[in-house]
Amino acid sequence: MSGGYRFTRFHLVPTSGQLVFRAQCEVCEEIGPRAETGDAAMMWVVFHWEDHPGHTVYRELSSIPYLVEPRS
Ligand SMILES: [Zn+2]
Incomplete structure (x- = not known):
């Protein structure tokens, strides 16, 4: 799991929310x-x-939710 992503105006922080799965x-x-x-x-x-x-070729996708935390 990522520790998050830093942008100029906010951080994207992974949450403890449920994983979401999809097939592609x-x-x-x-x-x-x-x-x-x-x-x-x-x-x-x-x-x-x-x-x-x-x-005949597929991919399982799983994703985690992120929260935007504005930087002060
Ligand atoms: Zn297809």
Whole structure:
């Protein structure tokens, strides 16, 4: 996990909020819906692959929430 990001006017600080997972097709870059687990996110691949049998490479995305803290 990142320790955050510093910008001139604010810091972006990682919070202890819940991770968000999504699946992305590496062929067409379409992204599935948000899910609370990687397993749930990757279920979207089943439906996407059925509609697009040539799309065979996918990525699991996970992200953490950040909070903007203005610099004084
Ligand atoms: Zn695709």
